[in-house]
Amino acid sequence: MSGGTSSARAQPAPAWGGAGWLDTLGAWMLALLWVLPLAYAVWTAFHPGEYSTRFELLAPLTLENFARAWAAAPFGRYFVNTALLVTMILACQLVLSTLAAYAFARFEFPFKRVLFALVLVQLMIMPDVLLVENYKTMARLGLVDTLLAIGLPYFASAFAIFLLRQTFMGVPRELDEAARVEGASPLQVLWRVYVPLARPVYVAFALVSVSYHWNNFLWPLVITNSVESRPLTVGLQVFSSTDQGIDWSIITAATLMSAAPLLVAFLLFQRQFVQSFMRAGIK
Amino acid sequence: MPVLQPAAVSLGVEAAAVSPGSHLPRGAGPAAAHAWLMLLPAFVLLVAFTHYPAVATLIDSFHSTPKGNRPAVWVGLENYQVMLEDPVFWKALRNNAWFAIVTIPASIALALLMALWVNERIAGRAFLRMAYFTPTVLPMVAVANIWLFFYTPQYGLLEQVRGAFGLPAQNWLGDQATALGAVTAVAVWKEAGFFMIFYLAALQSLNPSLREAAAIEGASRWTFFWRVQWPLLMPTTLFVMVNAVINAVRMVDHVVVLTRGGPDNASTLLLYHLYEVGFKFWDTGYAAALTVVLLALLAATALFQFFVLDRKVHYK
8 A cells, every 4th residue: 555645635645655565565574484494393293293394284183292292302301490490580680780770870989980881791691601700600519400500690680780771871860869868768769659660671681681581591501411400401402402312392392392482472472472571672 | 086977867857957868978987888798799790700710810820821830920921922823813803803793784774774774664663663673582592593594405405495596505514714704694684683773773863854855955865875874873873883893803603603613713703713722722811812812802892982982972
């Protein structure tokens, strides 16, 4: 549909008021290309092995691949590990960065600017790159191959501190002062005034953090070596590269299983996801 | 005065004495102590897992790798010497440069195109947006497994399509000529939708009267994009670019799954090489030197962003 509404008026209609057919075609081709790998995986996972690379419309559907994958590796344990891991990381990030952001936003103290600059260093030097030294630290602490070791480097998040500081600085001082006049301590003010007002930012950060750590791979791969501590991503990789030969039906079933919680959450709460990633990315 | 006295402000008299709101005028005393206490837990962890390891890496890079009961000794620049003579390092550096030079513009261009489409009135807009963004929320390890299947010789989808057109067989991940390209394609696919949302947000914040004005002036859509939208989107482009550069250094999950750097290091990247040196060969001294190179690259990006971009680009 090109052109638009304006023939009655004297204005020239923009020739590009909506998407032309060429745009629509291009957009759809690209979208189909973008979902193709996923669609292919869904096909393979839900059909018997002999159809994994043959496409017939009437091929029988089955859930057997999922049952076999679930039985072939301790995915239940991996799910529990990942759930514990992302919960632990998020809880620590929220508490620690709320306190730090409040200090930066509403207190004056010596070395404030230097300390804030030191926090921002983590935005560029992510723990991902420092894995050799962090491994040594974990070995010294006796934490190698524990869930705590996977999470520990991420508990203090410069990103969360930065985001919350911006939000807290936007809270009107009058609210703060009113609470203080009524005799609230700084922590009570934080809890009763700042935290409730920053709720959308907390939701945004939580979604970004959970999806990041659900998907994180290299550091967990390095620091874990047993079923008891492996998260899903590492478990999936161990499973698909060693345990199975190349039984694609099972591997794609396992792959979809480990991506499913995030994928379902995303499909249900699309708007929140997109807005959260957007909010988190824009300063 | 007890420094740690909890909430001195809450004692009625003092609350009245200190001007409300400004927690402390002079920058020392109980409020400063409060602030430091609130910073302390986050700071201990930041120092332990960001600042300390960054410094320790630099120091370790001048030491040998401890072996058995032989402790690390000072070796000066020997690890860097090893690096200069390590063909895999140079290969990884070249590959990483190529990976960056392709993924950054490709994912940015696609992201912009996607955003421009999804920002219009277009049929199936919700589906399109979902299709573009979905790769972002999926674990890289999981989608890499899917792509592995996609690329599989003989019965992978790509080969079936090629076979249908009568093209010769191609082992995408097993051929030195195509392995890096295959790995790069996955990265572009994963990133473009993520960058799209930043462009989308920026497009939606543009003043709609700009478009009307351009239409009245009779500007073509291309002129409108090139002369109006693109310059106004520049801050977004630069923000996205910095993220893309960081990702080009950081993304290796898919290399682990797809090729393990092979065949013959044809698709190895710097961080993957670091991972192999550090955790397969356990050569921690050399790994420290490699980490220093990565840190230098990231620091250069940060400085560029801070001193060049943040100063020059302001359209608001």
